[in-house]
Amino acid sequence: MDLGKYGHLTYSTLVHPGDTWEEMWASLTNYVPKVKARVCPDKPFGVSLRISNSSAETLINSPEERNKLKAFLADNDLYLYTVNAFVFGPFKNQIVKEKVYEPDWRTEERLRYSMNVADILAEVGAPFVNPSIQSPPLGFKPRVTDASVVEAYAHNVRRMAAHLHRLRERTGRTITLALEPEPYCYLETTAETVEFFTKVLRSEQSLQALGTDLGISAEEARVVLRRHIGTVYDICHQAVEFEDISASLKSLVDNDVPVFKLQEAAAMQMPDVTRETVEALRKWSDSVYLTQTIERRNGKLTRFLNLEDAFAAFEKDPTGHREWRTHYHVPVFLESLGDHFKTTRFAIAEALAFHKANPLSSQLEIETYTWDVLPAHLKTGDIVDYVTLELEWVQSQLI
Numbered sequence: 001m002d003l004g005k006y007g008h009l010t011y012s013t014l015v016h017p018g019d020t021w022e023e024m025w026a027s028l029t030n031y032v033p034k035v036k037a038r039v040c041p042d043k044p045f046g047v048s049l050r051i052s053n054s055s056a057e058t059l060i061n062s063p064e065e066r067n068k069l070k071a072f073l074a075d076n077d078l079y080l081y082t083v084n085a086f087v088f089g090p091f092k093n094q095i096v097k098e099k100v101y102e103p104d105w106r107t108e109e110r111l112r113y114s115m116n117v118a119d120i121l122a123e124v125g126a127p128f129v130n131p132s133i134q135s136p137p138l139g140f141k142p143r144v145t146d147a148s149v150v151e152a153y154a155h156n157v158r159r160m161a162a163h164l165h166r167l168r169e170r171t172g173r174t175i176t177l178a179l180e181p182e183p184y185c186y187l188e189t190t191a192e193t194v195e196f197f198t199k200v201l202r203s204e205q206s207l208q209a210l211g212t213d214l215g216i217s218a219e220e221a222r223v224v225l226r227r228h229i230g231t232v233y234d235i236c237h238q239a240v241e242f243e244d245i246s247a248s249l250k251s252l253v254d255n256d257v258p259v260f261k262l263q264e265a266a267a268m269q270m271p272d273v274t275r276e277t278v279e280a281l282r283k284w285s286d287s288v289y290l291t292q293t294i295e296r297r298n299g300k301l302t303r304f305l306n307l308e309d310a311f312a313a314f315e316k317d318p319t320g321h322r323e324w325r326t327h328y329h330v331p332v333f334l335e336s337l338g339d340h341f342k343t344t345r346f347a348i349a350e351a352l353a354f355h356k357a358n359p360l361s362s363q364l365e366i367e368t369y370t371w372d373v374l375p376a377h378l379k380t381g382d383i384v385d386y387v388t389l390e391l392e393w394v395q396s397q398l399i
Helices: 021-039 053-060 063-075 097-101 108-124 147-171 190-201 204-214 218-228 235-240 245-254 275-285 307-316 345-357 383-397
Strands: 008-011 045-050 078-084 132-135 176-179 229-234 259-264 266-270 293-297 300-304 323-330 336-338 341-343 363-366
Touching: 008 045, 008 078, 008 383, 021 045, 021 053, 021 063, 021 078, 021 383, 053 063, 053 108, 063 078, 063 108, 078 108, 078 363, 108 132, 108 147, 132 229, 132 259, 147 176, 147 190, 147 204, 147 218, 147 229, 176 218, 176 259, 190 229, 190 245, 204 218, 218 229, 229 235, 229 245, 235 245, 235 259, 235 266, 235 323, 235 345, 245 345, 259 345, 266 275, 266 345, 275 307, 275 323, 275 341, 293 307, 300 307, 307 323, 345 383, 363 383
Parallel strands: 008 363, 045 078, 078 132, 132 176, 176 229, 229 259, 259 363
Antiparallel strands: 266 323, 266 341, 293 300, 293 323, 336 341
8 A cells, every 4th residue: 555655565475375376366366355455445555476486487478477467456456566586486384494595696596586577577567666576685694605605696686687777778667676684694684784785786896797797887887786776674684683773774774775675574572581481482483484593692692593493502501681582473563472472563663663754665565474374372363354453553653
């Protein structure tokens, strides 16, 4: 929905089944009109569409499917302004863990997939927005073994920028690539993200390489990168990192790193980890997704890939006060989860207050994709009820 100067707000259809185009089409046509009827029955409603590689292959090779999608959107007063192209392959009902980042931005597969999504968006995306493509934070940090990996990332991101530039020249459409920092990834903290954009992607050598590819000057290449390459700022991720959200956002703004999408998501927070907390948490650790956990203890941050690793560290030394924050998306309208748990909803409120005072993105999106694995007591009605509550809560923060 269009919130005027605060941008467009929707929810991610990553919450629904959508590993293939047939599954995504069924989810899109079944759920999205029902949500629209609840939250903005008399106005157009924006759509965030999950497009897997399989779906991208179907759509890029089928004018009929693209036309069917365009007709459905028009007939239902819907408009597409962002695509989740983070998850390349299957995502639901199986163990995903760190495979969610594969293939990473070193690979031709990731580049070709992203280019296909861009071409689809140029045709199907709403003409009054610059549609964004949500993409991984380049790769899984443990696999970044030396500087050559980082340069391979930058090389393919430049190739993507060149493709988006040529697409703009050919179609008049400006499509953006939004890399999403996340715990345990190469782009993880705000400082690491700023460093990649300012010292790697915008280095003199990088700008010259892109300029040579496009036949333009290095300064013109800088403009191309600024126009087409930026970030998704997932509030949950930076809250898990114990970052000061306002300072983090200001750093991106001050360093001219675009936030193409501001993503409202909440993580689990355990303010005082005790043995009772650990025992209550065990039911959350059996997840198909990573549960990256960061511990703050005596002013020091310690990172764990999964909750099980945090449990092991606690068992080894249970003394002293510590706080844990875990990358497990939970409903944004909840401040407490019971059983010694809270949420990082406070970080969403802080980010939206910053955005309200200094609008930094024209695209807002709620991404609580964990509906299918949430404990039953956190599920409010059916999925349409749940999504509606999330949209209403976020909208209330901007009134």
